[in-house]
Amino acid sequence: FVLLTGDYVHHAIWATTVQDNQAHNSRVGSMLNNLFNTTRVFPVVGNHEPHPCNMYAPRSVWDEEDFDLSWMFNQIGDLYANHLPKEAVDSFRNFGFYHVSPAPGFRVVVLNTNLCYTLNFWLYYNMVDPEDQLQWFADVMLEAEKAGEMVYVVGHIPPGHYQCWSPWAARFDKIINRFESIIQAQFYGHTHEDDLKIFFEGTGNASRPTSS
Numbered sequence: 414f415v416l417l418t419g420d421y422v423h424h425a426i427w428a429t430t431v432q433d434n435q436a437h438n439s440r441v442g443s444m445l446n447n448l449f450n451t452t453r454v455f456p457v458v459g460n461h462e463p464h465p466c467n468m469y470a471p472r473s474v475w476d477e478e479d480f481d482l483s484w485m486f487n488q489i490g491d492l493y494a495n496h497l498p499k500e501a502v503d504s505f506r507n508f509g510f511y512h513v514s515p516a517p518g519f520r521v522v523v524l525n526t527n528l529c530y531t532l533n534f535w536l537y538y539n540m541v542d543p544e545d546q547l548q549w550f551a552d553v554m555l556e557a558e559k560a561g562e563m564v565y566v567v568g569h570i571p572p573g574h575y576q577c578w579s580p581w582a583a584r585f586d587k588i589i590n591r592f593e594s595i596i597q598a599q600f601y602g603h604t605h606e607d608d609l610k611i612f613f614e615g616t617g618n619a620s621r622p623t624s625s
Contacts (some may be wrong), residue, residue, distance in 0.1 A: 415449055416513050418602030419459025419569035426466040434464050442492030453496045455491055458509040459569045459602060460527050467526070467532045471543060472508065483508075506545045512553050519531035519564075520557045523568040524550060528602070529581040536578055544603055547584050554592040565599045571601035573610055590614045 418483050421441040443495070457560055461469045462485055470480035483506075490506045497513055504511035511524035527533055528543040535543075542548060557564050566589075572582040589596065589612050599612075612624040 414453040414455055414521075415445070416458045416521075416567050416600050417432050417445070417454055418458045418567065418600060420602060421459070422461040424461060424470055426461070427467060429461075429464050431464050431484060432461060435484070436464065438485075438488055438492065438537050442489070445491070446495070450474050453515060454493055455496065455513060455523060456487070456493045456503055456505070457523055457567055457569050457602065458489065459531055460532070461564075462489070462535075467527070467530060468535060469527045469530075469533050470535050471538055491533075508546070510544075510546055510549065512557075513561055514562070518562050520562045521565045521567060522550065522557075524566065524568040526570040528574060529572065529577040529585070530570050531576050531578055540578065542578060542581075542584070546597065547581070547588065550571065551575045551591075553589050554588060554595070558592060558595050560605075562595065564592070564599060566599040567601070568599075569602050571603065571608075571610060573612065574604065576603075586612060586614075598602065599624060 422429065463469060463482055470482060475481045475483060476608045486506045486509060490502050494502050497511070501511040502512045504522075506605060508521055511528075512520055512522045514520045525544075525546060528536070528546055530536070554564065572575050572585045611622050613620045614623050615621060
């Protein structure tokens with residue numbers, strides 16, 4: 414399978430429109446569907462997919478036309494619907510996070526980490542757990558643990574990066590540390606760099622690595 418970690422739209426953020434972003438999403442999706450027609454592709458949304466760039470408005474304001482993001486989630490969900498089970502597509506359409514089991518004993522958990530992005534000004538609307546994603550994440554991880562599954566965690570903004578809101582990242586870290594025994598690896602995009610980051614529990618001489 415392919416982990417598609419987001420940012421399918423160009424980075425000329427002053428020149429985006431809904432129609433332009435849709436055109437980029439469509440071109441990327443069509444290309445990947447042709448290239449990987451026998452390989453599953455698991456999509457992640459980046460900070461460049463919405464219009465305006467970075468702005469992930471909560472569902473509670475989507476009834477206002479200027480803030481509605483259903484066009485983005487529905488389009489990307491349609492583009493990769495052949496790669497995902499219906500339950501995962503429905504979850505993706507809700508707000509971009511979902512989980513899928515590509516093999517017995519293994520689960521891929523995809524997060525919308527744009528909900529911690531410091532340039533997503535909607536974060537001020539709900540700083541603690543936008544769209545209850547972290548609670549969902551903890552519930553899915555507990556389900557995987559009980560099922561004896563190993564997990565990949567996938568997103569766009571890397572938690573622990575300076576552009577990820579630190580109170581959100583601290584709550585995320587608690588989930589990672591709690592379920593360290595079933596997390597095989599984490600994968601993120603956004604930085605345009607080839608990095609390896611290690612998660613730690615504790616501080617100073619008492620700290621220990623829990624995930625990477």
